[in-house]
Amino acid sequence: MKTNYKMKPLFLFLFINLLSLVGFAQSAPATPAATEGAMPVNTILSIIALILLFIIIVLSMTVNSAIELYKLNKQKAKDTTIKGVSVLIALLCISQLSFAEEAATTTAVTTATNAASSAANIYFWAFIIIIILEVAIILFFVKLLRFLTGIEQLQKEKQASVKQQTLWERLNSLKPIEEEGNMDTGHVYDGIRELDNVTPPWFTIGFLASIVAAIVYLYQFNISGDIPRQEDEFAVEMRQAQILQDSLLKLEGGAIDENSVKLLSGADVEAGHKVYAAQCAACHGDKGQGGVGPNLTDDYWLHGGSIKDVFKTIKYGYVDKGMKAWKDDFSPKQIAQISSYVKTLRGTNPPGAKEKQGDLYAEESASTAVADSTKTN
């Protein structure tokens, strides 16, 4: 196309301008930073405003030359609208330049007073507005340039030729069904034709990404050790639980254990009864008469009959004899409650009681224990 040739110098010009801009932008922040230790926001903003101003100046010059070019191109067409446009641009440029000067002075002033000014807040918003305006102007110029250089026209024509695709079609690289003839592989099996559509891009990318993820995982797990082994995870989990428990124990002023446990009464015994009915009755009978496990109502005990002994038996169990350790199922307090409940069963003589097992246990302070049990029952 003809226009392309004529556009070349313009692009070159723009490119050089851009380069110089970049150079400016790189050197710009360095200067104030050198003079002031930490850069206040307003200084940064003023620098940005200045850079944008510079871009505007360069762009306005570019636009001016572009208008010239456009005029040259369109002269034969005798386009009347062009005059209007160029007038508008000229006006804008002038107003721009004056505005820019104004802005520049404001910037200069603010930069100077910045360090001491207590009204920095006002300047801050002023800068923000200036920057927004500048960006708007730049965008307008870019749009104008695209129009003047004919890029916009070209793109419009291109878009018109391509049918608008939906997001779904673009995501999957779907081709219109009418065009599927182009993709026919020519294979026909029992009347089944095969097309050769491209695989959806997300499929290919996703597959490659999953391979990378898998390799990274294998590396981290087996070689670098970034992912913990299962024993280590377990150790951490147990340690955390221990810390939590210890801190709780501290709060409660120490745990109940087989040395400190005391016979409880009232609601505690009732709580113990509930747990007993749910968990213990299967083996020891609903009334403590015994079954798989020994009778709990007589005076004979396999592992001692004091509250401390009973507590210990429940807590650690006698696994070889079939008594499970319950320390992981019940809290020390619950075990104390169950033990206390069990102690209330003494002498209740339930029907079907199992024969005596173990040794005769004499209550240390039989009277109080019996008193307790009658009270709670």
Added chain:
Amino acid sequence: MELEKFYYDNRIPKYFAIATMFWAVVGMLAGVLAAFQLAFPVLNFDLAATTFGRLRPVHTNAVIFAFVGNGIFTAVYYSIPRLLKTKMYSDLLGKINFWGWQLIIVVGAITLMAGYTSGKEYAELEWPLDIAITIVWVIFGINMIGTILTRRERHLYVAIWFFLATWVTVALLHIVNSFEVPVTLFKSYSMYAGVQDALVQWWYGHNAVAFVLTTPYLGLMYYFVPKAANRPVYSYRLSIVHFWSLIFIYMWAGPHHLLYTALPQWAQSLGTAFSIMLVLPSWGGMLNGLFTLRGAWDRVREDPILKFFVVGITCYGMATFEGPMLSLKNVNAISHYSDWTVAHVHIGALGWNGFLTFGMLYWLIPRLFKTELYSKKLASTHFWIGTLGIILYAIPMYWAAFRAYFMLKAFTPEGQLQYQFIDVVQTTVPFYAMRAVGGTVFLTGVLFMVYNLYKTAKQGTFVEREEAEAAPLAKKYVSTGKSFWHSVIERKPILLTVLSLFVVGLGGVFEIIPTFLVKSNIPTIASVKPYTPLELQGRDIYVREGCYNCHSQMIRPFRYEVMRYGEYSKAGEFIYDHPFQWGSKRTGPDLARIGGKYPDSWHFNHMLEPTSMAPGSIMPKYPWLFVRDLDISTTNSKIHAMRNLGVPYERGYEAKANEDLKEQSEKIANSLKADKIKISSKKEIIALIAYLQRVGKDIKGEKTSN
């Protein structure tokens, strides 16, 4: 070239289609009964043959190998001759294939209910049947490959790639996993023990899913979906990419069934990594299936066949995304042993396999009988009922799994477990009931289909042979212009088969062989000793009753598991376990450290009447164990077989094994007597108690003597 006249035989596809429907009903009926048993234990009927532990393998085997298996054969015997423009290689082999397969299924179901099981999930059938399966499978292969070699179509269509890969891989999996030493006519021991057995079993188990439920059904999809939609297959190159990547990657993913177990962790990490890579190759199949329907979506609204296909393929997409997610360690920590896995597989089985099969049958039967479908409306109703069934099945299971997980890992502030296992069971029971209803709804839909297709067949006339004609292949292949490199493989079936075998073999070679050869993978523990003869007999009862269907024997290193069940399981503990019994689902608690936890009398009462010892339990009763005498005539051969497998019984121990057995039986009978229980020491329950009191005790003594 001159056209040759030939015909397509429709009898074998018809037989297989009928068998597919028949076994669908039987298999799902077994499933529904098993599901109701979990909610209402009384439905175990106190009979050995109908208890959950024996019924569940009947259900899984019937659905996978009878229903889906016959579905595969239907698709293969119908599509392959047409895709290759030739008749099947041999009608006789086809008949042997058909009747052989049905015979295996029937004998399989009977033996499973009689308690003959190898104790390895989805491979429960005992050694004579393993051999029979191998023979029938080889016959099927000869018939298929023979057909391919006598074809009139130069290139093989993608459906056939999948059928070939299926054939060669299933053969490999079945043979390697079934290495076992026969003890009696219907009893054998797996050649592998413990960790190695677990790895081989899940390499097999996972790929049974891959190469019985997935790849042949992709082949089925590639034939029947374009046919029913009358649309071209979407992308040839996508088929190539996802075919090769799928079969290669699938074979590595097995260890994701053993995350956080005693399996060496490098193998676990391979399972996870390859599962991540498996998402897109699986989705390749879904994409090709769904995009093939482009331009036919308006018909999906009206055509029940296409509806089944669309939902089936979508379920495939969901299940193959969920699967890799379940392979991530932190997700697997929740899902493993739980009902989540059950929900996951049923999305695949009911949705993908079920719906694809239904779609195929609705398309096929009218064509075989040269008529229209009896009732399109009824088929549509079936579609909606089926979809509802899947939803009703899946949601309660997902819900139950999460509930159970949060209960199981709940601790009180004091650091005690907040819930007993029985509490979890009781909260789950209503969900089991809902799930059973979902399954029943799905089965009802299937019955609608059977009726509909029966009526269809009635109103038409069966076309026994379809005439066709095609030119024979030229001796020498002349290229018709530039073609994609892959087309070379497509016209060389043997090359394709060998390449597939190579590609699928790699995963096994790199995972299984190191686990067997490298000693450090399974650190030995000095205190682990072989089972006594009585314990060994008891273990076989444990296997026979299918206890592994509900109880695991593998404690993972989590606080809530170690606190609940005991010290986490070590690889070295299982070296004498032929087969391993780690299990995959905890409907009941883990039993890895059950030994010594309760007295003998507890087990006695519990097996007789579970609720007496564990109120609220849904475990079935096992009254026959208290009546039957233990068969001690097998002790000799069992000890002998075990020694051949490397269990260090001294030479000549066979001779006095039964003396030791009797002595230990007496001991247990006496201990029961002390608890006022009178029973002969010869009964089976004595052996089972001996085994249960031994499990996990070898290293337990050291740990709990604090």
